[in-house]
Amino acid sequence: MKKLFLKAGDQLSKISIIGGAGTLGTAIAYQLSNHQNIDEICLIDKNRNLLLNHVMDFQNAFPAKKIYEGTYNDLKRSDIIIITAGIPNRNDITSRNVFLEGNLKLFHDLGAEIKKHAPDALIVTASNPVDLLNYYLYRKFGFRKQQLIGFTRNDSLRFEWAIRKTMQLSARDQVFSPVIGEHGESQVLLFSHLKINGLPIKMSMDQIGQIKEQIQGWFIQFNQLNINRTTGWTTANGMGELVTKLLDPTPSEFIGSAVLEGEYGVSDVSIGVPITISNEGIHGVQEWDLNVVERGFFQNSVNQVKDYMKSPVFI
Numbered sequence: 001m002k003k004l005f006l007k008a009g010d011q012l013s014k015i016s017i018i019g020g021a022g023t024l025g026t027a028i029a030y031q032l033s034n035h036q037n038i039d040e041i042c043l044i045d046k047n048r049n050l051l052l053n054h055v056m057d058f059q060n061a062f063p064a065k066k067i068y069e070g071t072y073n074d075l076k077r078s079d080i081i082i083i084t085a086g087i088p089n090r091n092d093i094t095s096r097n098v099f100l101e102g103n104l105k106l107f108h109d110l111g112a113e114i115k116k117h118a119p120d121a122l123i124v125t126a127s128n129p130v131d132l133l134n135y136y137l138y139r140k141f142g143f144r145k146q147q148l149i150g151f152t153r154n155d156s157l158r159f160e161w162a163i164r165k166t167m168q169l170s171a172r173d174q175v176f177s178p179v180i181g182e183h184g185e186s187q188v189l190l191f192s193h194l195k196i197n198g199l200p201i202k203m204s205m206d207q208i209g210q211i212k213e214q215i216q217g218w219f220i221q222f223n224q225l226n227i228n229r230t231t232g233w234t235t236a237n238g239m240g241e242l243v244t245k246l247l248d249p250t251p252s253e254f255i256g257s258a259v260l261e262g263e264y265g266v267s268d269v270s271i272g273v274p275i276t277i278s279n280e281g282i283h284g285v286q287e288w289d290l291n292v293v294e295r296g297f298f299q300n301s302v303n304q305v306k307d308y309m310k311s312p313v314f315i
Ligand SMILES: NC(=O)c1ccc[n+]([C@@H]2O[C@H](COP(=O)([O-])OP(=O)(O)OC[C@H]3O[C@@H](n4cnc5c(N)ncnc54)[C@H](O)[C@@H]3O)[C@@H](O)[C@H]2O)c1
Pocket: 018, 019, 020, 021, 022, 023, 024, 025, 044, 045, 046, 047, 084, 085, 086, 087, 088, 089, 096, 099, 103, 106, 125, 126, 127, 128, 129, 130, 151, 152, 153, 154, 183, 229, 230, 231, 232, 235
């Protein structure tokens, strides 16, 4: 696979965003426009006038960068393609899986376009349900599993937020707060791998209860605001971290949804796990020690995702 990381003075990187006029697409485009190793951002969206409105704004905001509205033909030469396209959000949902049927139809078309115009690009899926759609790209279009990452970083960021609130930490404190499993209700908060300022920490049952309660209540509260907007800023922040790692030749750790083939005793599914990534994509899945409770929760999460794969819409 071609090397994507380019030194100063060389050609910089190109990112394409499918769904570029939406909440996620625009927030990510803004975040990546500030990235020093990116000089070209192609935005694709079926809502053309809204897209043009954002493009004209972005071009003035970042005059040195090439930011434009594209068609699928413009996916060629993309180093990374980020998919945020989706059917409209709904406030009445308790699970991201309600978007499966509508977004599968959409992925059926855009997967074919990516295969045709940029078959070797790294592909990051943010559209929901992340795990199922990432696996669909693998199974339906035969992209290599190393190319495909489902974006689940918001779960770890939300875990960090709840920990900071509960423990009353300061901005100077460093928190490592991994979440694995489905990007959805069955996600697994890895308390056993939690670190504050580089050191493992054992929380009381009361603290664990408070943290879980805040996270479980968060999605419901957010939707009950009834404004049909998703988490643009959280996603832009996490996507900035992910793209930085995907442009770097030095492998580093991240948590994302990856296609498993035997890791953690699991196959034929994409689900959130610790992965090693670089500008060549996913190097491998890290198999962390999980305690017996976490292993059970993880297996339950795998089962939940696999149950949706049995649905007639997925087959
Ligand atoms: N992974 C995560 O952490 C995370 C976080 C928030 C939202 N999401 C998901 O990301 C997706 C996008 O969320 P959003 O709030 O940006 O939605 P949005 O409705 O604001 O944006 C979606 C965009 O996709 C475009 N679109 C629809 N069909 C298209 C097609 N065929 N071709 C090109 N563009 C098309 C729409 O015009 C729209 O601009 C949703 O599925 C949402 O559930 C994921």
